[in-house]
Amino acid sequence: MARELKYNQAISEAHVQSMDRDPSVFLMGVGIADPSGLFGTTLEARKKFGLKRVFDTPMSENTLTGVGVGAAMCGMRPVLIHARNDFLLLTADQIINHAAKWSYMAGGKLKVPFLIRAIIGRGWGQAAQHSQSLQSLFAHIPGLQVIMPVTPHDAKGMILQAMQSNMTTVCIEHRWLYEKTGPVPEEHYTVPFGKGRIVKEGKDVTIVAISHMVLEAMTAVDELSKAGINAELIDLRSIRPLDESMILSSLKKTGRLMIVDTGWKTCGISAEIAALAAEKGLRDLKEPVVRLTIPEVPTPCSPALEALYYPTPKDIASAAEALVKGKAAVHAEAAKPAATEAGKPAREKEFTGPF
Amino acid sequence: MLSHDTAKNLYTAMLRCRLFEEKVAELYPQKEMKCPTHLSTGQEAAASGVCAALRKDDMVFSTHRCHSHIVAKGGDFKALMAELYGKATGCSKGKGGSMHFVEPEIGMMGSSAIVGGTVPLAVGSALASVLQSKDKVSVAFFGDGGLEQGTFHESMSFASLKKLPILFIAENNDMATCTHLDVRQPYHELYRHAEGYDMPGVRTDGTKVETVYAAAAKAVERARKGQGPSFIEVVCYRWKEHVGPNTDYHLGHRTKEELEMWMAKDPIKLFGELADKEKLLSVKEQDQIRSTIEKQIEEAVAFAKSSPFPEPAAMFEDM
Numbered sequence: 001m002a003r004e005l006k007y008n009q010a011i012s013e014a015h016v017q018s019m020d021r022d023p024s025v026f027l028m029g030v031g032i033a034d035p036s037g038l039f040g041t042t043l044e045a046r047k048k049f050g051l052k053r054v055f056d057t058p059m060s061e062n063t064l065t066g067v068g069v070g071a072a073m074c075g076m077r078p079v080l081i082h083a084r085n086d087f088l089l090l091t092a093d094q095i096i097n098h099a100a101k102w103s104y105m106a107g108g109k110l111k112v113p114f115l116i117r118a119i120i121g122r123g124w125g126q127a128a129q130h131s132q133s134l135q136s137l138f139a140h141i142p143g144l145q146v147i148m149p150v151t152p153h154d155a156k157g158m159i160l161q162a163m164q165s166n167m168t169t170v171c172i173e174h175r176w177l178y179e180k181t182g183p184v185p186e187e188h189y190t191v192p193f194g195k196g197r198i199v200k201e202g203k204d205v206t207i208v209a210i211s212h213m214v215l216e217a218m219t220a221v222d223e224l225s226k227a228g229i230n231a232e233l234i235d236l237r238s239i240r241p242l243d244e245s246m247i248l249s250s251l252k253k254t255g256r257l258m259i260v261d262t263g264w265k266t267c268g269i270s271a272e273i274a275a276l277a278a279e280k281g282l283r284d285l286k287e288p289v290v291r292l293t294i295p296e297v298p299t300p301c302s303p304a305l306e307a308l309y310y311p312t313p314k315d316i317a318s319a320a321e322a323l324v325k326g327k328a329a330v331h332a333e334a335a336k337p338a339a340t341e342a343g344k345p346a347r348e349k350e351f352t353g354p355f
Numbered sequence: 356m357l358s359h360d361t362a363k364n365l366y367t368a369m370l371r372c373r374l375f376e377e378k379v380a381e382l383y384p385q386k387e388m389k390c391p392t393h394l395s396t397g398q399e400a401a402a403s404g405v406c407a408a409l410r411k412d413d414m415v416f417s418t419h420r421c422h423s424h425i426v427a428k429g430g431d432f433k434a435l436m437a438e439l440y441g442k443a444t445g446c447s448k449g450k451g452g453s454m455h456f457v458e459p460e461i462g463m464m465g466s467s468a469i470v471g472g473t474v475p476l477a478v479g480s481a482l483a484s485v486l487q488s489k490d491k492v493s494v495a496f497f498g499d500g501g502l503e504q505g506t507f508h509e510s511m512s513f514a515s516l517k518k519l520p521i522l523f524i525a526e527n528n529d530m531a532t533c534t535h536l537d538v539r540q541p542y543h544e545l546y547r548h549a550e551g552y553d554m555p556g557v558r559t560d561g562t563k564v565e566t567v568y569a570a571a572a573k574a575v576e577r578a579r580k581g582q583g584p585s586f587i588e589v590v591c592y593r594w595k596e597h598v599g600p601n602t603d604y605h606l607g608h609r610t611k612e613e614l615e616m617w618m619a620k621d622p623i624k625l626f627g628e629l630a631d632k633e634k635l636l637s638v639k640e641q642d643q644i645r646s647t648i649e650k651q652i653e654e655a656v657a658f659a660k661s662s663p664f665p666e667p668a669a670m671f672e673d674m
């Protein structure tokens with residue numbers, strides 16, 4: 001029986017192993033060396049390597065991002081960690097104007113091997129500035145790698161991959177994945193970027209899910225099986241680079257494509273995947289592409305509204321069923337938020353906040 | 356008192372900066388350099404005084420107005436000129452242009468067109484030096500506009516907190532594009548910021564390169580000993596327009612008389628006279644230096660013009 005770890009333990013192990021192997025790795029961020037250790041992901045590293053290599057920073061996110069860029073081009077491998085991905089917006093100048101462009105502007109003479117981790121919040125009324133899902137914004141930028149590991153296995157392997165890459169990587173983790181367990185090899189290994197993961201093979205419809213929505217879609221896929229629908233589920237894992245071939249070959253097999261994202265629809269990664277299907281897989285599409293995302297409003301605080309905000313396994317299953325039955329358009333019209341069942345999502349009974 | 360070698364270095368560096376940019380200004384109207392060029396003519400003492408106090412492996416970060424910083428650090432005229440012409444032989448293979456000069460081989464780690472953008476990068480390189488147990492010093496060059504960015508204040512605070520080996524060099528030319536300092540900041544004495552961040556801050560005269568050098572040498576020694584960062588303000592004047600090869604007093608935001616007053620205090624002329632008078636560097640030696648540089652620049656122009664443009668495939672390289 002393979003060893004099981006929680007998602008946060010897998011991240012912690014990735015940090016410890018990379019710091020063991022490479023003295024140029026160091027971790028920094030607001031509050032990361034405090035007693036909670038960024039939800040437990042930095043505690044072991046701090047204990048083992050001390051405060052010189054795992055340290056708290058001032059609330060100067062943009063400058064600390066630049067510090068990471070400068071240190072990276074001088075032979076270090078910094079890791080900068082944010083408790084919420086909303087804080088990345090403070091650092092957009094250093095990520096987009098500097099980290100992503102320095103190698104190109106320097107004719108390849110300087111590299112920026114830099115990992116930035118940031119967490120998506122959800123639930124317990126985190127509201128508009130603590131629960132955004134900003135992967136698409138950063139995935140727009142050439143020069144960045146954007147990853148969203150879902151399993152503990154991939155969290156460890158993709159972070160270790162980032163630590164071997166010569167580019168800047170933005171790793172966006174969902175808070176609700178942190179307590180999930182899964183098999184994680186003890187040895188050092190990497191999971192390549194730009195490769196999705198087939199969670200379940202199927203032939204009737206392709207569901208491409210992102211981050212926490214993979215777990216919701218797994219429940220949905222089980223429900224669909226009971227209704228006689230054999231869905232194929234892809235965990236995208238890597239937002240940029242995108243695994244075009246996995247999506248297109250799955251579409252070729254099923255003829256139907258649905259995307260479920262933790263972010264918004266407009267100009268989001270679901271739009272990119274739909275465009276991919278239109279450009280390179282149009283003749284394989286038997287039905288229009290279906291996208292399930294959060295609604296086009298900031299996240300509300302009230303539990304009554306929050307419960308309506310996120311796609312549920314039931315939403316995913318019913319949309320997929322309608323798509324397979326050729327009734328997607330009718331279904332989308334009927335599935336207004338008010339029609340969604342209120343209450344806690346099925347899989348997340350344990351999260352009671354506060355952060 | 357300066358040594359002969361230091362005087363020669365200072366004079367040579369300033370003249371290299373001046374003659375390089377004068378050549379750029381002369382050739383720019385030919386419209387073969389297809390990139391925005393921000394000349395630092397008149398401000399050479401800042402780059403030259405600071406870089407003369409550095410080792411080759413010390414690391415320098417610059418701004419959109421970066422020519423003098425890289426030239427004073429020892430930049431290769433051919434690679435720089437070719438970069439302005441967008442050629443494959445340029446310092447960043449034609450991908451950066453005038454605002455992004457870079458030459459890691461001599462410790463020039465790059466230049467950003469975002470005001471205040473490289474100040475944190477220099478702090479990061481200083482942090483790397485400490486983490487690697489090296490004694491390299493980092494330098495952040497920026498203008499008075501750079502002080503208005505959050506990155507400046509955050510960087511000063513963090514560098515002081517961690518006692519990092521870095522020099523913050525503020526070239527105060529009183530001008531952000533065409534906007535005077537007094538409509539942008541509460542006071543003119545920029546060095547006063549240093550006290551709030553618990554580090555030494557001095558103001559130097561950008562027409563007297565020896566004062567910049569003296570302040571930089573002291574700050575470098577302090578940094579190298581692990582005693583932390585320093586802030587140096589260099590009061591200077593931009594002879595040319597914000598971007599381009601011409602003057603800009605005709606716009607009315609400053610006067611021809613003011614420009615002429617500053618040109619009369621040309622830092623290269625003043626230092627040449629001082630060096631001759633103090634018998635540090637004779638006029639004859641100064642003339643020899645000039646003719647050597649002029650020859651190098653002519654060769655650089657010929658090299659740049661005859662170099663090939665990047666191949667189309669280069670578009671997707673160097674990511």
